[in-house]
Every structure is written in structure tokens, then in C-alpha cells.
Amino acid sequence: MSAIISVKDLTKTYDSGFSALKSVSLDINEGEVFALLGPNGAGKTTLISTVCGLVRPTSGSITIGGHNAIKDFRAARQLVGLVPQEMPTSPFEPVLNTVQFTRGLFGLPPKPELIESILKDLTLWDKRDNQIMSLSGGMKRRLLVAKALSHEPKVLFLDEPTAGVDVELRHDMWRLVGQLKDKGVTIILTTHYIEEAEEMADRVGVINKGEIILVEEKAELMRKLGRKELTLILHEKMEAVPDALSAFDLVLGPDGKTLTYTYDTQSERTGITTLLTELSNTGIRFHDLQTKQSSLEDIFVDLVKG
Amino acid sequence: MNFHAIKSIYFFEMARTGRTLMQSIVSPVISTTLYFVVFGAAIGSRISEVDGVSYGAFIVPGLIMLSLMTQSLSNAAFAIYFPRFTGTIYEVLSAPISFLEITIAYVAAAATKSALVGIIIFITATFFVPIEVQHPFWMIVFFTLTSVTFALLGFIIGIWADNFEKLQFVPLLIVTPLAFLGGSFYSINMLPEIWQKVTLLNPVVYLISGFRWSFYGQADVSLALSLAMTFLFLAASVFVIHRIFKTGYKLKP
Numbered sequence: 001m002s003a004i005i006s007v008k009d010l011t012k013t014y015d016s017g018f019s020a021l022k023s024v025s026l027d028i029n030e031g032e033v034f035a036l037l038g039p040n041g042a043g044k045t046t047l048i049s050t051v052c053g054l055v056r057p058t059s060g061s062i063t064i065g066g067h068n069a070i071k072d073f074r075a076a077r078q079l080v081g082l083v084p085q086e087m088p089t090s091p092f093e094p095v096l097n098t099v100q101f102t103r104g105l106f107g108l109p110p111k112p113e114l115i116e117s118i119l120k121d122l123t124l125w126d127k128r129d130n131q132i133m134s135l136s137g138g139m140k141r142r143l144l145v146a147k148a149l150s151h152e153p154k155v156l157f158l159d160e161p162t163a164g165v166d167v168e169l170r171h172d173m174w175r176l177v178g179q180l181k182d183k184g185v186t187i188i189l190t191t192h193y194i195e196e197a198e199e200m201a202d203r204v205g206v207i208n209k210g211e212i213i214l215v216e217e218k219a220e221l222m223r224k225l226g227r228k229e230l231t232l233i234l235h236e237k238m239e240a241v242p243d244a245l246s247a248f249d250l251v252l253g254p255d256g257k258t259l260t261y262t263y264d265t266q267s268e269r270t271g272i273t274t275l276l277t278e279l280s281n282t283g284i285r286f287h288d289l290q291t292k293q294s295s296l297e298d299i300f301v302d303l304v305k306g
Numbered sequence: 307m308n309f310h311a312i313k314s315i316y317f318f319e320m321a322r323t324g325r326t327l328m329q330s331i332v333s334p335v336i337s338t339t340l341y342f343v344v345f346g347a348a349i350g351s352r353i354s355e356v357d358g359v360s361y362g363a364f365i366v367p368g369l370i371m372l373s374l375m376t377q378s379l380s381n382a383a384f385a386i387y388f389p390r391f392t393g394t395i396y397e398v399l400s401a402p403i404s405f406l407e408i409t410i411a412y413v414a415a416a417a418t419k420s421a422l423v424g425i426i427i428f429i430t431a432t433f434f435v436p437i438e439v440q441h442p443f444w445m446i447v448f449f450t451l452t453s454v455t456f457a458l459l460g461f462i463i464g465i466w467a468d469n470f471e472k473l474q475f476v477p478l479l480i481v482t483p484l485a486f487l488g489g490s491f492y493s494i495n496m497l498p499e500i501w502q503k504v505t506l507l508n509p510v511v512y513l514i515s516g517f518r519w520s521f522y523g524q525a526d527v528s529l530a531l532s533l534a535m536t537f538l539f540l541a542a543s544v545f546v547i548h549r550i551f552k553t554g555y556k557l558k559p
Contacts, residue, residue, distance in 0.1 A: 014559055052400040056558050074308070074402035082400050088393025097321065104314025105401035147397065 003027035004079075004155055004186050005051065010060035012046055012210075020046040022210040023060070028155075028188055033181050035201035035218075036190045043210040044190040045085060048157050052082045065154065078106060081153030083144045085160040085190075091133035095124060095143060098132065099150050106151035118146050122176075138169040145176065156180060158189040162196060174199050197221075230261045230272065232279070233288040244282050248275050259286075265293075311403040312411040319385055319415035330381075334373050334423045335430055341369055342434045345491060356493050357524045362435040367518040368490030369431070374424045374449065375456045375485050375510070379477050382416035382460030387473050390464070390556075399558060405551035409461060416457035417450075424449060438521065444529070445520035451536045452513050456481075458543035465556050484510045489518075494526045509539060 005028040012021040020043045028034050038044045049055040051062055053073060062069035067076040090098065099115055119125040122142040127135060135143065141161070148156060158177070162170040177187055177200050191197060197204050197218065205215040214221070237256040248271065251260040263270040279286070323330045346362035353361040389395040398408060431437060439445050460477075467473040488510030494502050505511055506527070516532025519525035525532065550557070 054396055054399050054558060056554050074404075077400060077402040080400070082396070084393070084396055086393055088396060090389065090392055090394050092322075092325065097318070101314050101318050102397055102401075104318075105311045105397060105403060107308040107310040107402060109310065 002030055004030040004065055005188070006061075006063045007047075007051065008061045010047070010050060010062065011058045012043075012050055012055060013058045020210050021050065021057075024207075024210070024212050026205060026212055026215065028186060029203075030154075030186055031181070031184055032202040033177060033187045033189070033200050035197035035204045036188060036207060037192070037194070037197055037204060038190070038207040039192070042207045044207055045159055046210075047207065048082070048159050048188070048190065052080055052157060053077055074107075078151075079154045081148035081151065081156045083141075083148045083156070083158045083161060085163060087137070087140045087144060089132045089135075089140055089143065091131065093132055094129050095119070095132060095135070096128040098143070099146050102147040103150040108151055114152070115150060118149050121179075122146050138165055141165060141169070142172075149180075153185070155186045155188070158187065160190050160192070162191065162193070170196075227262055227293075228265050229292045230263065230275075231290050231292070232259045232261075232286040233257065233290075234259060235285040235287050238284070242282050242284070245275075245278055248278070259284075308401075308403045308407055311401060312407050312414075315398070315408070315411035316415045316418075319412065320418065322385075323419050330419060331423060331426060334377060335426055338369055338373065338427045338430055341365070342431070346434060356496070357522070359522050359524070360435065363437055364493075364518075364522075365491050366428070366431045366435065366437055367521045368488075368514050370424050370427050370449075371452060371510075371514045371517050372485045372490045373427055374420050374453050375481060375513075376477060377420035377423050378416055378453045378456035379460035379463065379481055381419050382413055382457040383464035383467065383473055383477065384460075385412050385416055386461055386464035387467055395557070409458075409547055409551075413454060413457040413461055416460060417453040420453045420457070421449065424453070440523045441520040445517065448513065448517040448520060448532075448536065451540060452517070455536065455540045455543055458540070458547060462543065462546050462550065465550055468556070481510075484508050485514075489514045489526060493524075509535060512536065513539075 005026075007024055007026045010021055010024045011019070013019045024043075024047060026047075036044050036047070046055060050057050051064070051069065053069065053076075057070075062076075064076040065079045067079075069076040093101075096115070096119070099119065100110060103110065103115065116125065119128055122145060124139060124142055124146060127139065132140065132143065145158075145161075158173075161173050161177075165173070174196075177189070180187060187200075189196075189200065201218045203215065204218050204221050206213050231253075234257050238252060238259070239256065241250050241252050241259070248261055251262075252258070253260065261272075261275055263272065342362065345365055350361035350365075355361065356364045386395075389398065428437075463473065463476045467475075487505065488508050489505070494505050494511065494515075497505060512527055512532045512535035515526040516529060516536065519529055519532070549555070
């Protein structure tokens with residue numbers, strides 16, 4: 001697969017001296033869905049903004065569809081649609097105007113049938129004459145997607161498309177990404193949520209403190225990161241883990257009243273049934289249990305340390 | 307050149323004027339009419355002719371210039387500040403459109419709007435006082451240069467300002483006083499000698515003087531000087547905008 005976006009040794013140091021990107025290199029393949037994961041302030045938005053021309057790189061190079069993003073910015077930007085994380089809209093503009101406006105900015109003649117079909121797909125057609133300020137948050141986000149699609153981009157950036165949206169809209173967004181991928185659009189999305197990457201992405205990149213610390217096929221990453229902890233709250237205090245349970249690598253809590261078992265959600269057998277049977281056999285009783293998935297933050301700590 | 311983009315921004319801005327017709331067009335007409343009533347009819351009736359022109363007619367070019375300057379400035383400043391404020395500027399900055407094209411579009415829209423206001427004021431004035439235009443070509447030259455130059459200046463202010471107070475600061479506290487003191491309502495010959503000298507430091511004097519000359523053939527300073535100064539402001543504004551775009555100042559970190 002050929003790279004539609006190629007970022008090489010990209011650095012960005014803001015005037016304040018803050019290094020948001022430290023020599024980032026990344027290739028995005030044509031037609032893939034790439035999820036960029038990272039905690040707040042990791043550099044996700046700076047990376048996207050630099051590729052889209054909103055932030056000036058300090059050094060390094062960016063090519064989009066083979067065009068240098070600075071020297072040949074017209075050809076490069078022509079290929080790109082951007083849905084920003086914040087929802088910037090001009091409150092007083094009617095919906096249809098603002099979508100047509102975006103298409104015009106990309107130097108394209110009006111194409112009413114395309115705009116109509118985009119707005120219908122995003123269930124905004126009925127709202128086309130409404131002022132943007134009358135739209136709900138979910139509609140505004142869909143409007144931003146409509147604007148980004150109005151010039152038929154080959155690459156679509158979705159910066160945290162599901163931050164702070166309800167479940168239904170989140171699923172709509174996932175469906176939309178699937179449809180666009182089927183049409184051959186390359187999609188780069190940023191997110192905090194592993195679940196989201198899991199649902200949509202072909203490949204996942206993890207960025208932290210301005211550095212790409214990992215780029216991996218999703219399946220591989222999920223296998224590595226899909227650990228979960230099962231904690232049992234014991235009925236009676238325990239001094240040590242019985243030998244009969246040593247195969248499970250259990251960790252006894254400091255107060256002796258909890259046992260924690262770590263397992264891999266992606267593997268065929270998690271070992272939970274066996275563990276519970278063994279506990280029952282050895283007469284260990286518990287009155288509550290809880291499971292906890294490693295959060296993205298935990299994973300970052302692991303990745304950074306590792 | 308991305309003409310579609312320039313056209314899009316231009317008509318987007320003009321459509322905004324259409325929706326705010328009261329504020330954009332009606333209010334300057336009303337305020338100008340008030341000037342005529344107060345200065346022309348009430349006070350002006352007690353002032354003899356200025357340089358052979360009735361006072362009411364004398365103030366017309368100054369009034370048009372006053373509106374042209376303040377309107378160009380505030381239109382352009384607001385046009386670029388508002389998308390920065392709401393954040394929608396991202397789509398202009400990430401589109402395949404150069405800074406030059408962005409400037410042309412916003413400045414042309416702001417200049418068009420202020421020119422419309424200027425034309426309306428001119429027409430309104432003809433209902434109150436007899437007006438003659440001795441040098442129509444030069445009138446159009448000064449009219450156009452002033453609206454474009456102040457739109458450029460407004461564009462700079464709109465980029466520089468990072469709150470609404472700053473946005474209002476330059477138009478209200480600098481340009482309006484300079485415009486009033488620049489001979490909108492009087493000939494600088496009417497001032498004491500020392501103030502005649504001081505007034506020459508006011509750039510607006512040259513614009514108003516040149517514009518008034520195109521109406522009545524009289525000027526406080528020579529036509530050549532007026533023209534030279536107008537072009538100087540234009541060049542200075544273009545230079546500053548060029549620097550802004552070179553450095554990405556407040557637009558692209």
C-alpha cells in the first residue's frame with residue numbers, strides 16, 4: 001500500500017518554547033483508517049493541525065498525495081478535509097450556506113446535488129435553512145463533517161469526533177467512518193478511547209509528549225493491550241496465596257482481603273472459570289468481585305516506562 | 307489564483323451585510339442625516355461660506371470620508387476578527403487559498419460595503435445641499451483608495467486584536483478623533499496658526515483635503531501631497547499585512 005500522507009522528522013516548537021512535536025515520522029496508507037491515540041496534550045491536535053496547514057512546522061517535511069504541504073500547499077490541501085475537535089461554527093449562518101462556502105474555499109464550483117446528498121446522509125437536509133446556533137451539539141458536529149466532505153476530500157481528519165457525544169451519535173460516527181472507508185477515503189482520527197480505535201481503525205498510532213511511541217496493526221495492539229484485572233473481595237483475611245493457586249499468578253492485596261487476577265481478554269481462554277473452580281475447591285470464599293480494564297492512561301505509563 | 311475561494315469569501319461577507327441591513331446601511335444614513343441637521347442646518351446657518359462654499363455643502367466630502375474610513379475599518383476588522391473569535395478561521399486557513407487571496411477577499415468585501423455607505427451618504431446629501439463634483443475622476447480615486455486603505459488597516463486590527471475591547475480601541479480612540487480633527491467639519495485655515503502646523507501630522511487631513519478638492523477645487527494641502535500620502539498609507543498597510551503573513555502572526559502559530 002502506498003502512503004498518502006508522509007510525515008518526516010516533523011518538529012514543532014511553539015514560541016513559548018513548548019515542544020509539541022519532537023521529530024515525528026509517520027506514514028498513512030491510502031484507504032486505511034488510522035487512529036491516533038494519546039492523552040490530553042500529547043500532540044495529537046498539533047500533529048493534525050500541522051499537516052492541515054493550521055500550524056507552521058519548525059522543521060521536517062509533510063507530503064500529502066505526493067505534494068509538499070508547504071511548497072505545493074494548494075494541491076496538498078485540496079485532498080484534505082478537516083473536522084476539528086472544538087466545534088467552531090458561525091452562529092448566525094444558515095446551514096446550507098456554510099457548507100457551500102467551504103466547497104467554494106476549495107476552489108470548486110457549486111454542486112448542489114452533492115451538497116444535498118451529503119446533508120441528507122448526515123440528516124441535516126431538513127435543517128438546511130436553519131441558523132447554526134439553533135442546532136444541537138450532535139448536529140453541529142455532523143455539520144462540521146458535512147463541511148469537511150463538501151469538497152470531496154481523499155483524506156479526512158477527524159479530531160476527536162466522539163468527544164462528549166452520546167452513544168447514538170458515537171455509533172452514527174462509526175458507521176459514517178465505515179461508509180467513507182468503503183468509498184476509498186483515507187481517515188485519520190484521534191481519540192482517547194481504545195474502544196473507538198478497536199471499532200474503527202486498521203492501524204493505531206500512540207503519541208505521547210510529542211513523540212510517536214508506537215504504530216501497530218490494530219489486531220496486534222489489542223492483543224498486547226487487552227489485559228484486564230479481576231479483583232475478588234475475600235470473606236476472610238488471607239496470609240498468603242495457597243500453592244494450589246500458584247499457576248494463576250494471583251496478587252494478594254496489602255490488607256490480605258483482595259486477590260487480583262490479570263488476564264487477556266483477547267485470548268481464547270481467559271482462565272476465569274478454572275480460577276473460580278479452584279477457589280471453590282480450596283474453600284476460599286469471596287463476597288464481591290470487580291473487573292477493571294487497563295485504562296489508556298495505564299497503558300501509556302506502561303508504554304513510556306517500557 | 308483561487309478565484310472561487312475569493313468569490314466565496316466575498317459573497318459570504320456581503321451576505322452578512324444583507325442580513326444586518328439596519329446596522330450596516332441604515333444606521334450610517336441616519337447618523338449622517340443627523341450631522342446635516344445639526345451642523346448644516348442648525349449651526350451651519352450661522353457660519354458664512356467656507357472658501358466660497360456653503361457650510362452645509364462644505365462638510366459633505368468630510369462626512370463621506372468620515373464614514374468611509376470608520377466603516378471600512380470596522381467592517382474589515384470585524385470580518386476577520388469574528389471567525390478568529392468563533393474559531394471558524396480554521397477552514398479558511400486550511401483551504402488551498404493563499405494569504406494574498408484571503409486578504410483580497412476580506413478587504414474587497416469591507417471596501418465594497420463602506421463604498422456603498424459612502425454612495426448612500428452622497429445621495430442623501432444631495433437632498434439637503436447643492437453639491438458639485440468638479441473632478442469626478444479624482445473623487446473616485448480618493449474614494450476607492452481610502453476605502454481600500456482603511457479596510458487593510460481594519461484587517462490588521464482584526465488580526466491584532468484578541469478581544470472585543472482591542473477591536474474597538476483603534477477605531478474609537480484613534481481613527482475617529484483623527485477623522486474629526488482632520489478637517490471633516492472645517493478647513494484647517496480656520497485654525498490658529500500653531501494648530502495648522504500640528505494638524506499636518508494628522509494623516510487623515512491629506513485624505514479629506516484631496517477628496518474635498520475633487521468636489522470644490524479647494525484644498526488645505528496640495529493634490530500631489532494628498533495623493534502621495536494616501537499611497538504611503540496604502541503601502542504601509544500592505545507592508546504590515548505582508549509581515550503578518552510572513553510570520554503567521556496570531557493566525558498560524
